[in-house]
Amino acid sequence: MKICKQCGRSLPDESFRAYKPRGKGIRHTKQGRNTICITCENLNANMAVLWKKQNKTEEEDAVLARAAEYYKKLVDTGLQPIGTYAKHVLGTAAPRRRASEQLLDVLDSSMQHLMDSEDKLLAEYNKLLQLTLTEEPDVYQNKLEKLMEQSMGPDNKVQPRYVDIFRKVAEKFDEYEDSYTW
Numbered sequence: 001m002k003i004c005k006q007c008g009r010s011l012p013d014e015s016f017r018a019y020k021p022r023g024k025g026i027r028h029t030k031q032g033r034n035t036i037c038i039t040c041e042n043l044n045a046n047m048a049v050l051w052k053k054q055n056k057t058e059e060e061d062a063v064l065a066r067a068a069e070y071y072k073k074l075v076d077t078g079l080q081p082i083g084t085y086a087k088h089v090l091g092t093a094a095p096r097r098r099a100s101e102q103l104l105d106v107l108d109s110s111m112q113h114l115m116d117s118e119d120k121l122l123a124e125y126n127k128l129l130q131l132t133l134t135e136e137p138d139v140y141q142n143k144l145e146k147l148m149e150q151s152m153g154p155d156n157k158v159q160p161r162y163v164d165i166f167r168k169v170a171e172k173f174d175e176y177e178d179s180y181t182w
């Protein structure tokens with residue numbers, strides 16, 4: 001019999017997963033069994049998966065809340081729950097990430113945002129470039145003007161990366177206006 005250090009139950013040895021020492025460690029550990037029972041181990045693994053899951057349902061949130069209560073209660077009674085989610089709940093999770101890592105995150109997401117909006121504007125220009133012109137020229141000139149405003153830099157000029165495509169679209173619309181019969 002062996003006592004699970006997480007749930008505190010006294011259980012037969014087979015209720016604890018056997019582990020084999022890795023390689024020939026200097027400590028020459030013998031085959032042993034885990035300190036927590038298989039039931040607890042499975043519970044912890046499931047909680048970790050649930051905790052990391054995106055877009056949890058209400059039910060799943062409720063399960064996590066209940067598990068948090070349970071882990072805290074175990075600690076209160078002198079037991080030692082382990083696992084990723086227990087660590088998180090008990091505030092013993094890994095130390096906070098370094099400031100430089102956090103800065104990298106901020107930079108990455110800012111860069112992504114920049115690239116996304118850049119792509120969006122270029123896509124808009126391309127759309128105008130492909131457009132079959134049938135309506136009055138003003139309609140298109142207005143569209144281009146709006147897009148131009150969005151692609152201006154702090155100096156109130158079209159940013160360099162949009163200049164080429166802006167000129168092409170402007171040329172196309174001007175030609176259309178010139179040849180349009182009112």
Ligand SMILES: [Zn+2]
Nearest residue numbers: 004007037040
């Ligand atoms: Zn247990």
